[in-house]
Amino acid sequence: MVERITGGITAPAGFEAAGVACGIKATGLDLALIVSTPPARAAGIFTTNLAVAAPVVVTREHLRRSHGTTSSIVINSGCANACTGDQGLALARAMATDTARTIGCSAEQVLVSSTGVIGVQLDGEKLRHGITHAAAALSRDGHEAAAEAIMTTDPWAKEAAVRATTSAGVFHIGGMAKGAGMIEPNMATMLGFLTTDADVGPDLLQRALAEAADDTFNAITVDGETSTNDMVLLLAGGRSGVRIDETGYPAFVDALHTVCRELALAVVTGGEGATKLITVTVTGARTTAEAKQTARAIANSPLVKTAVHGGDPNWGRLVAVAGRAGVAFDLTHARVRIGEVELFGDGQVFADREPAAAEHLKGAKVAIGVDVGVGGTGTATVWTCDLSAEYVHINADYRT
Numbered sequence: 001m002v003e004r005i006t007g008g009i010t011a012p013a014g015f016e017a018a019g020v021a022c023g024i025k026a027t028g029l030d031l032a033l034i035v036s037t038p039p040a041r042a043a044g045i046f047t048t049n050l051a052v053a054a055p056v057v058v059t060r061e062h063l064r065r066s067h068g069t070t071s072s073i074v075i076n077s078g079c080a081n082a083c084t085g086d087q088g089l090a091l092a093r094a095m096a097t098d099t100a101r102t103i104g105c106s107a108e109q110v111l112v113s114s115t116g117v118i119g120v121q122l123d124g125e126k127l128r129h130g131i132t133h134a135a136a137a138l139s140r141d142g143h144e145a146a147a148e149a150i151m152t153t154d155p156w157a158k159e160a161a162v163r164a165t166t167s168a169g170v171f172h173i174g175g176m177a178k179g180a181g182m183i184e185p186n187m188a189t190m191l192g193f194l195t196t197d198a199d200v201g202p203d204l205l206q207r208a209l210a211e212a213a214d215d216t217f218n219a220i221t222v223d224g225e226t227s228t229n230d231m232v233l234l235l236a237g238g239r240s241g242v243r244i245d246e247t248g249y250p251a252f253v254d255a256l257h258t259v260c261r262e263l264a265l266a267v268v269t270g271g272e273g274a275t276k277l278i279t280v281t282v283t284g285a286r287t288t289a290e291a292k293q294t295a296r297a298i299a300n301s302p303l304v305k306t307a308v309h310g311g312d313p314n315w316g317r318l319v320a321v322a323g324r325a326g327v328a329f330d331l332t333h334a335r336v337r338i339g340e341v342e343l344f345g346d347g348q349v350f351a352d353r354e355p356a357a358a359e360h361l362k363g364a365k366v367a368i369g370v371d372v373g374v375g376g377t378g379t380a381t382v383w384t385c386d387l388s389a390e391y392v393h394i395n396a397d398y399r400t
Helices: 052-064 083-101 125-138 140-149 201-212 249-269 288-300 300-308 315-323 351-361 389-396
Strands: 002-004 015-020 031-046 069-079 108-115 158-166 170-177 191-196 231-236 277-285 335-338 341-345 365-371 378-385
Touching: 002 052, 002 249, 015 125, 015 140, 015 170, 015 341, 031 140, 031 170, 031 201, 031 249, 031 389, 052 083, 052 108, 052 231, 069 083, 069 125, 069 191, 069 231, 069 335, 083 125, 083 335, 108 191, 108 231, 125 191, 158 249, 158 351, 170 249, 191 249, 201 231, 201 249, 249 277, 277 315, 288 300, 288 365, 288 378, 300 315, 315 341, 315 365, 335 351, 341 351, 351 365
Parallel strands: 069 108, 191 231, 277 365
Antiparallel strands: 002 158, 015 031, 031 069, 031 231, 158 170, 170 191, 277 378, 335 341, 335 365
16 A cells, blocks of 8 residues: 655655755755665666766666665756866766765765756855755654755655555655656656655666656656756665565556656646646557657647646647657548547547637647557556747756
8 A cells, every 4th residue: 555645855764855055056955865774776777868967877887886876966056067178077976975074975876966957066165064054953753854855946856755554554645846848758757756664675676766767757748858967866775674576566667756757747737838738648659668659749749838827728739740850640530639539530620619628728628639640558647738838948048
């Protein structure tokens, strides 16, 4: 049984967190620290963008050197530390070294992450001050401040946690995430941090994270952009005493999937300028991969997203995107619905149904369904949000 609980990143036993202000951002909290006692096993998935930010380089390096053993994650917002050359790489390593010195572990046991403006150097002195301050503030109650500290243009902090009751015992999974723009996951997404007090081996941990992320973090998009800093990290501390093996793996993945899905949908719901959560479901494709390719094309279409924002049941835009998605499509057997209303099917247009579809579009949650007409069993769902003028304002003024 999986039960939603409060507590976010520190809901699992053995984890403490803090969020503090150290002046990287003009206002608000901007540095988060998560600490595991004892050290945890760690798994990670990362951006596929070839313009890789310094924190991603260092975190990958530390996971290799420590053989996936981690004591802490330190995250700053307000500066991505991306495209910052050797100086940026040195500062990312200094974040780990300063954190290790403060909490008492090796530098390789510290993972680092940054988010914010690209091409700006971090202030090392501010980071050191923030790390010291955060270490002094660590507690089980620090999860809310930590979730707030990793925000940039996010309208609210994103947390989730569950309690899983299994035949082997009770364990917990918690998490926090940030992301509002530059969201188009490829093997990862925005920034996501997950913890569990289950005892999970390294191979199963990595497998579980990849599996849970596939149809949660990797099935959302805000604007089709893959960031330089994307990562999702999962730490397993083992304090519950529940050992996850192949027998217990399905229950663990189910609980992990619940947390990941809640965080992923929160990212889309809180997308830059978003007013609607859009669920795009594609059926009838030859394979799941082809269904997902079509669903992602629809979810990323500015024409579709603006039509939804304006409440226009423009099913023709959906057909046009599905037809150019680059996979098999048969117009003579394709079907399109908005909500429960079928507007086009088997070559026939149902224009008289458009008012009912327009009524559905007035809601905060919108469902779009497209059958590509090939007759296959492939199906996939991708979540996105509408495209508003506010998105343009936020990104036009992001650095100013």
